Amino acid sequence: MNRVNFKPELGDSMSDLYQNFQKFFELVVADTAELLEHVYRIRYQVLCVEQRLPGFDPVLCPDQMERDGYDSHSSHVLLRYRPTGEFIGTVRLILPDSSKPEKPLPVELYGQLDPELCDIKALPRQQTAEISRFLVVSRFDRRQGDRRKQVEETEGEKRGVQPEREQRGTQQDRRSSDRRSSLSIGLVLMAGVMRMSVKYNIRHWLSVADPALNKLMGFYGLNFNPIGPPVNYHGIRRPYYVKVEDALEKMYNEHRDAWEVVTDCGEYNLAHTN
Numbered sequence: 001m002n003r004v005n006f007k008p009e010l011g012d013s014m015s016d017l018y019q020n021f022q023k024f025f026e027l028v029v030a031d032t033a034e035l036l037e038h039v040y041r042i043r044y045q046v047l048c049v050e051q052r053l054p055g056f057d058p059v060l061c062p063d064q065m066e067r068d069g070y071d072s073h074s075s076h077v078l079l080r081y082r083p084t085g086e087f088i089g090t091v092r093l094i095l096p097d098s099s100k101p102e103k104p105l106p107v108e109l110y111g112q113l114d115p116e117l118c119d120i121k122a123l124p125r126q127q128t129a130e131i132s133r134f135l136v137v138s139r140f141d142r143r144q145g146d147r148r149k150q151v152e153e154t155e156g157e158k159r160g161v162q163p164e165r166e167q168r169g170t171q172q173d174r175r176s177s178d179r180r181s182s183l184s185i186g187l188v189l190m191a192g193v194m195r196m197s198v199k200y201n202i203r204h205w206l207s208v209a210d211p212a213l214n215k216l217m218g219f220y221g222l223n224f225n226p227i228g229p230p231v232n233y234h235g236i237r238r239p240y241y242v243k244v245e246d247a248l249e250k251m252y253n254e255h256r257d258a259w260e261v262v263t264d265c266g267e268y269n270l271a272h273t274n
Helices: 016-024 033-050 106-110 143-158 165-181 185-200 211-218 244-254 256-263
Strands: 025-029 074-081 086-094 128-136 204-209 236-243
Touching: 016 025, 016 185, 016 256, 025 185, 033 074, 033 086, 033 128, 074 185, 086 185, 106 128, 106 204, 128 185, 185 211, 185 256, 204 211, 204 244, 211 236, 236 244, 244 256
Parallel strands: 128 204
Antiparallel strands: 025 074, 074 086, 086 128, 204 236
16 A cells, blocks of 8 residues: 555646645535634535425525534535635545434435445444535536436437437547546545545545546546445435545556645645544
8 A cells, every 4th residue: 555655756747636726626624603604604505495305395405504513523625716715615525423422424314234245243333434415506516417317318228219328438538538537526525525534544435425526536546335225315325435545546556646636746635544
């Protein structure tokens, strides 16, 4: 695992992906009441107003802030868009509840987990956390376009409209290349997750996520391993797991530019924790 601990020397050139990250975005730990209010308002805007996901009725949030029982033992990060100064996204890391060590994570309650794929009970509880409320306001969320394209392609196949295999392969390769060469806001949010993980010595990530998001993160080497079937949990979601060190090593070896973004060029990595 020595490669994961790589720290670029002064003078090493940074990738375009990393330079764009530094130029356009700032990660802010939401550690004050004022910043947490921004977190909850973004969650309300995305979940209750823009996406209107099942279980997120605006009536349940009369103060226009979305919260739940896991926030009290979670760490939260906000994403600021530097050109305008506005907060455009947020993500939280649900940490073990020190007051209730036996309290299950959402993935354990709703994930229909396959113990042969991942035995969560065997993971070190104090080093395991769940990535949750991974959100970007609609006008910055490029995943919406990707989801629409997937739906259109699926509907076309149902109608018997089959594009040429060679042409479709070329288009898919081009889209994959475009994603790898452009900065995904999801990747930036994962940089926030990495910072929180280093702070709390989290070495195992769990999530109940949109499979489309996991696929997109795979273009940067950051796709998680499915550990159960898709479930209907605020829409179609699937439980996932990855060991943090394994994810970082894969990114370092295969997607160095994305690794630079997630670890801030090695500033945030597990080698800095005990």
